[in-house]
Amino acid sequence: xxxxxxxxxxxxxxxxxxxxxxxxxxxxxxxxxxxxxxxxxxxxxxxxxxxxxxxxxxxxxxxxxxxxxxxxxxxxxxxxxxxxxxxxxxxxxxxxxxxxxxxxxxxxxxxxxxxxxxxxxxxxxxxxxxxxx
Amino acid sequence: xxxxxxxxxxxxxxxxxxxxxxxxxxxxxxxxxxxxxxxxxxxxxxxxxxxxxxxxxxxxxxxxxxxxxxxxxxxxxxxxxxxxxxxxxxxxxxxxxxxxxxxxxxxxxxxxxxxxxxxxxxxxxxxxxxxxx
DNA sequence: TATAGGGCTTCCAGTAACTGGAAGCTCAAC
DNA sequence: GTTGAGCTTCCAGTTACTGGAAGCCCTATA
Numbered sequence: 001x002x003x004x005x006x007x008x009x010x011x012x013x014x015x016x017x018x019x020x021x022x023x024x025x026x027x028x029x030x031x032x033x034x035x036x037x038x039x040x041x042x043x044x045x046x047x048x049x050x051x052x053x054x055x056x057x058x059x060x061x062x063x064x065x066x067x068x069x070x071x072x073x074x075x076x077x078x079x080x081x082x083x084x085x086x087x088x089x090x091x092x093x094x095x096x097x098x099x100x101x102x103x104x105x106x107x108x109x110x111x112x113x114x115x116x117x118x119x120x121x122x123x124x125x126x127x128x129x130x131x132x133x
Numbered sequence: 134x135x136x137x138x139x140x141x142x143x144x145x146x147x148x149x150x151x152x153x154x155x156x157x158x159x160x161x162x163x164x165x166x167x168x169x170x171x172x173x174x175x176x177x178x179x180x181x182x183x184x185x186x187x188x189x190x191x192x193x194x195x196x197x198x199x200x201x202x203x204x205x206x207x208x209x210x211x212x213x214x215x216x217x218x219x220x221x222x223x224x225x226x227x228x229x230x231x232x233x234x235x236x237x238x239x240x241x242x243x244x245x246x247x248x249x250x251x252x253x254x255x256x257x258x259x260x261x262x263x264x265x266x
Numbered sequence: 267t268a269t270a271g272g273g274c275t276t277c278c279a280g281t282a283a284c285t286g287g288a289a290g291c292t293c294a295a296c
Numbered sequence: 297g298t299t300g301a302g303c304t305t306c307c308a309g310t311t312a313c314t315g316g317a318a319g320c321c322c323t324a325t326a
Contacts, residue, residue, distance in 0.1 A: 004302070014303090015285060023283095033292060035303060044259070051258050056233045059283065069255045079254050080246035087237050094230050100189045101223050108220060113213035121212050122202045125184050126177070137273070147274090148314060156312095166321060168274060192312065 001038040010046035017046060025049060025063065057086055134171040143179035150179060158182060158196065190219055 007014045020026050021036070026045050029037040048069065052062045064082055068074045110120040140147045153159050154169070159178050162170040181202065185195045197215055201207045243253040 002303075013285085016283085018304090019284060033303085034305095035292085048258050051261060053283090054233075055237055055258075056230070065255070065258065068252075069259060072250055074250045074252070075248045076244055076250060076252040076254075077246045077248065079252045080241060080244045083237060083241050083244070083254050087234065087241060090230055090234050090237065094227060094234065097189070097223055097227050097230070100187075101220065101227065104188055104216060104220050104223065108213060108216050111209055111213045111216070113210045115208045115210065117205055117207045117209060119201075119207070119209035119212045121209075121216050122198070125181050125188075125198065126202060128184060135274075146314085149312085151275090152313060166274085167276095168321085186312090 001043070003036055003038070006038045006043050006046060009043050010050055012046055012050050020046065020049065023059070025059075025066065055086075056090060057082075061086060134176070136169055136171070139171045139176055139179065142176050143183055145179055145183050153179065153182065156192065158192075158199065188219075189223060190215075194219060 003014045003017055006012075006017060010017070012020075017026070018036075021028060026042050026049075028042050029039070031037045045066065048066065049062050052065055053059075057065065061082055065079065068079050068082075107121045107124055112118070136147045136150055139145075139150060143150070145153075150159070151169075154161060159175050159182075161175050162172070164170045178199065181199065182195050185198055186192075190198065194215055198212065201212050201215075240254045240257055245251070
C-alpha cells in the first residue's frame, strides 16, 4: 500500500506519516523502487496515533500508549495513569484559558470600539489596577 | 538601568528581554561598555508586553497592540478588533480542550486501572465505536 | 595588584510537531 | 517518448523562548 492510500485511510497527511516514520513510530517496509510499502498493521497503528493525538496526547505519550497497546502483559493501571496525567494537564490548560478569557472578555466589554483613542484594554495593559488587596 | 533590574521590575526573564530586543519589540540604549541601558519607558513597554503575553496575545498581536498604544490617534475599534479576535481563538481552544476532556474523562472512568491488561482506553484508541448515527 | 565572583555580552542549538518547498526518481497512460 | 501524478530525500521555517558555552567587564577583597 502506498502512502497516499494510507493517508486517506488513516486521516493523517502523508507528510505526517513520513515524519512518524522518521521518529520511529511506524516502520513500513520498502518496495524495490524505494517506495514505502505499508501493511494493514501500519495503517492501524497510524489511525491509533491519529486518535491519540486528537485527544491531545503528546508524541511521547503516544509512543508509550502504543507500546502498552502492543504489550499484552500490560497493566491497565499504567495506561490509566498516563491518561489521568494528561487529563490533569488539560484541566490546567482550560483553567488558564478560562482566566484569560474572563479578563479579556471584561476588557472587551468595557471598550467602546469606536473612532476615539480612549481604550480600557490598552489602559489595563499599560497599567492594570492592583488585584486583590 | 541594567538588564537584571529590568527583569526584576518587569517580571520578564533577562533572556526574554534580550529576545524582545532581537525581534525589535524594545530598543534599549547602549552604555559605553556594551551593556544595555534601559530607560523607564523601556521597563514600561516590557511590562506591557508581559501583561499582553499573559493574556495569551501572540508576539505579533503584541507588536500591534504596542503600536496602537503608542499612537494617540488610534481608534479604539482597532484595539477591540484585535482583542475580540483573540477572544474568539481562546474560545475555540477551550471548546477543543473541553471536547478532549470529556472523551478522556469518560475513558478514564471506564478503565479499571488494575494489574490486568484489559483497557477501554486502548480499545477506544485502537478501534473507537462509530460516533453519531 | 592580582584574582575571584558575578553580571553582562554574543552566538549557537534545542524545544514540539509538524509543514512547505525544491530537486529528482518512478510509474502508468496516451 | 513524453507528460503528469506520485513518490523519494533533504532543508528550512514555524512559535516563543530557553539552555549553555565562551568571553568581556566591574567590583571587592587579600
